[in-house]
Amino acid sequence: MLRPHKNCHQKMRARQIDYREWHHLFRQIPEELVESTRYYRHLNDAEWSKYLFPPSTHAVYGNRLLRKLKFDNSLASLRLWGFAMSEGERLYRARQSGYRVIAEMGDLGAVTPLVHSFPDTISFYPDCLWWTPFLMESHVLFNEAAEFGLGEDCCFVRAAIGGYSKRAYFPKPDLNIGVTGATCDDMAAVMSEIALSGDEIHWFELPHRSEDNFQYSKKFLAGEHKKLCNKMEELTGVKFSESRFNDVVDKVNRLRSLIKECKELTAADGLNPIGGIEMMNVEFSALSYYADLDECLSVIEDFRDMLKARVNAKEGYTGQDIKIIWVTPAADPILINYLEELGGRIAGSEYVINQVTSRIRKDCSPFEALAEAQLQGSLMGSSAFRAQLVLDEIERTKADGAIISGIFGSSHCPFETSIIIKAVREKGLPVLAFDTAQPGKVKLQSQIYNRMQAFMESIRISRSRYAG
Amino acid sequence: MPGEMNPRERWGLLLIDEIPDRPPVYPLVTSHAAAAYGCDLIQYCTDGEVLAEAQLYAQRLYQHEGLSVFTDVGIIAEAMGSKYHLREYEVPILDSPIIQNPEAVEDLRIPDPVQDGRLPVYLEAIDKLYTAAGDILPVFAFIPCPFTTSAGLRGTEEFLISTALAPENAHKLLEISLQAAVKFCDECILAGALPVLVDPLASGSVISRSTFSQFASPYTRRLIEHLHRYDLDIMLHICGDTSGMLDLIPATGADLFSMDKADISSAIAICGDKIRLAGNLPPHGLLEVSRIDMAQKAEEAVEKGITNPKGFVLSTGCEAPIKASPEKLHKIIEIGRKSHYDFKW
Numbered sequence A: 001m002l003r004p005h006k007n008c009h010q011k012m013r014a015r016q017i018d019y020r021e022w023h024h025l026f027r028q029i030p031e032e033l034v035e036s037t038r039y040y041r042h043l044n045d046a047e048w049s050k051y052l053f054p055p056s057t058h059a060v061y062g063n064r065l066l067r068k069l070k071f072d073n074s075l076a077s078l079r080l081w082g083f084a085m086s087e088g089e090r091l092y093r094a095r096q097s098g099y100r101v102i103a104e105m106g107d108l109g110a111v112t113p114l115v116h117s118f119p120d121t122i123s124f125y126p127d128c129l130w131w132t133p134f135l136m137e138s139h140v141l142f143n144e145a146a147e148f149g150l151g152e153d154c155c156f157v158r159a160a161i162g163g164y165s166k167r168a169y170f171p172k173p174d175l176n177i178g179v180t181g182a183t184c185d186d187m188a189a190v191m192s193e194i195a196l197s198g199d200e201i202h203w204f205e206l207p208h209r210s211e212d213n214f215q216y217s218k219k220f221l222a223g224e225h226k227k228l229c230n231k232m233e234e235l236t237g238v239k240f241s242e243s244r245f246n247d248v249v250d251k252v253n254r255l256r257s258l259i260k261e262c263k264e265l266t267a268a269d270g271l272n273p274i275g276g277i278e279m280m281n282v283e284f285s286a287l288s289y290y291a292d293l294d295e296c297l298s299v300i301e302d303f304r305d306m307l308k309a310r311v312n313a314k315e316g317y318t319g320q321d322i323k324i325i326w327v328t329p330a331a332d333p334i335l336i337n338y339l340e341e342l343g344g345r346i347a348g349s350e351y352v353i354n355q356v357t358s359r360i361r362k363d364c365s366p367f368e369a370l371a372e373a374q375l376q377g378s379l380m381g382s383s384a385f386r387a388q389l390v391l392d393e394i395e396r397t398k399a400d401g402a403i404i405s406g407i408f409g410s411s412h413c414p415f416e417t418s419i420i421i422k423a424v425r426e427k428g429l430p431v432l433a434f435d436t437a438q439p440g441k442v443k444l445q446s447q448i449y450n451r452m453q454a455f456m457e458s459i460r461i462s463r464s465r466y467a468g
Numbered sequence B: 001m002p003g004e005m006n007p008r009e010r011w012g013l014l015l016i017d018e019i020p021d022r023p024p025v026y027p028l029v030t031s032h033a034a035a036a037y038g039c040d041l042i043q044y045c046t047d048g049e050v051l052a053e054a055q056l057y058a059q060r061l062y063q064h065e066g067l068s069v070f071t072d073v074g075i076i077a078e079a080m081g082s083k084y085h086l087r088e089y090e091v092p093i094l095d096s097p098i099i100q101n102p103e104a105v106e107d108l109r110i111p112d113p114v115q116d117g118r119l120p121v122y123l124e125a126i127d128k129l130y131t132a133a134g135d136i137l138p139v140f141a142f143i144p145c146p147f148t149t150s151a152g153l154r155g156t157e158e159f160l161i162s163t164a165l166a167p168e169n170a171h172k173l174l175e176i177s178l179q180a181a182v183k184f185c186d187e188c189i190l191a192g193a194l195p196v197l198v199d200p201l202a203s204g205s206v207i208s209r210s211t212f213s214q215f216a217s218p219y220t221r222r223l224i225e226h227l228h229r230y231d232l233d234i235m236l237h238i239c240g241d242t243s244g245m246l247d248l249i250p251a252t253g254a255d256l257f258s259m260d261k262a263d264i265s266s267a268i269a270i271c272g273d274k275i276r277l278a279g280n281l282p283p284h285g286l287l288e289v290s291r292i293d294m295a296q297k298a299e300e301a302v303e304k305g306i307t308n309p310k311g312f313v314l315s316t317g318c319e320a321p322i323k324a325s326p327e328k329l330h331k332i333i334e335i336g337r338k339s340h341y342d343f344k345w
């Protein structure tokens, strides 16, 4: 297995560097390593399957934000970036290689193990297109969504409908799975528009979770998984196989525990061992494994090893000593760099994907096991549940404060923001909440930066008072 | 129109072996942009901001699908010391090459793209174009291949003679031209552009197959290998007649071949399974005075090109003339924009 972090290049001090420096450093990476870092390895080194490339490669193809971001300087991180950034092309290559491509929308990462247990089938998450307008610093997908009546009063996930309409971001899915029921209104609106525009959706109903009806919810959810399984059998013409499913679950559980380990290492005392954007890439691999579970495991394992080595060696970035919990993923990754620039580090997170964090049981029926894991979802129950997830993260990481990056106009996050703020303040910790500015809104963004600066200063002052 | 792909999306699909809604339409609107914008070529070739503004103006006018940063094929040779004569209404031409005797090769230095010659003009223009429209339009930087740069350093005739009489010296020159091109390409990439390699001197109209294979192609291939290491898709443009060397093109490693005088159907038969093709409307047909029916040419090119298994870009065989007729340019672009693949999503 590839172990890029064991390369001589790794002897460099842990640092955050820009795309220009990566472009030049990249030349020092041995050719064999670039050649052997591939996805879909079973396709015998398909010419297009390499992915260990620097951010400048992706910048040339329009991902303009990469020219402004700071990246970790390890090979393991470069590999992670290359793997995540190549997902779009990978979906097309999967289709060209005869794979079925399944779209999972809404709070669904929980169904991915089931989908991947069918042969030659991969899945992806159209919702994740919400990062595209920010990475490209572009309004193309938002303008497209506006053609369907979804404007600034809808969450950034509206970019997903732009992807469906433009037909240039992923191949036509063999199956679209969408959630209904206890899900967010914004995503529900996006999915309805997709359905109305003619893309058939298999609806998967999420029950509302409450302590009183947990068993009922579980049974109901298990039934939804069974229905989806039937649909997959119909689509693929292949019977569901428990042994194939168990193989996938073993891998998924391994991935989830690797991610958990990475999160623990990130919160370790001492220097900040890694950038928050890299960690966000790691956490989101749990949704659909960037469309290649085996390679994803290898990428995250390398990343974990690199992190472990840094933490053991007490290595990390200097000057980032204020531990922050980030709540709701940052649609604009540069916000995370801002925090780091101001001396903060993301020690923990609540990225509304708790449904893909817990281990999937193997001692009960597959559908029940999936249902049980899914019922840990961040968004399918009370806001108090999610607020508690944030408090748990604070406790686990001994954080100094929390930042909530909301989305103007969206239905879910604003409602929960005030509840989370209250819960965190009751614990005596400061919270900063703001709405993420749309791409290109430079003035709004500078305001966010100023607010972050004041927030970080106030934490420092209260720290020094306390110390005094 | 809802659902319509933009140029970035269309090119993106083409480059991953997918069929977009239609071929990108990308005539080489380079110095003609200056005429369209209303500046002279000295301004266009020496001021990155003017170059960028002119490109954006021309793109808004014609709606073609890419921004082109190109002044002249001597850009690297000039930065290494050759003198070029800048003219208001013609592209720059070589005045006096830096190398007057073979030994002078040893004194050559690889130029610094940030400060030498007019290389910074390119970088400024690329940065401005990428910042202004890089999410929607690809930005292409036209970089002369080592063979063409060597001719600019030594003088075309002297250099071609050296390939026969002093091949070692020619290779030395090619080597340093290659290093200069690598460094310049890197900076163009970092500024946001995808390099397009141009090698007008490697045309079948100028050199033989064997000179191409021994002196032009190996250095172009090494330059492309450098760029491939970064996973970039590289277009090679050779003007003039390449019909006798089509079989040699895939060996350069280029991902797209922008061709001038060669039959599209023959190109498809010879190398269409290995390389995407771009071309090849006769640029002089765009002149007001020309009797060539460009609409018919465009229709024929599309009809043939669209069958290329690796994909096709409707383009001109070389730069659109400075004095190209805007109506004719509009017409060929309109025809290209009406073409379509049998695209089923």
Ligand code: SF4
Pocket (backbone or CB within 6 Å): A155, A156, A157, A184, A185, A186, A187, A352, A379, A407, A410, A411, A412, A413
């Ligand atoms: S509003 Fe919040 S929960 Fe809803 S789709 Fe957007 S980020 Fe997800």
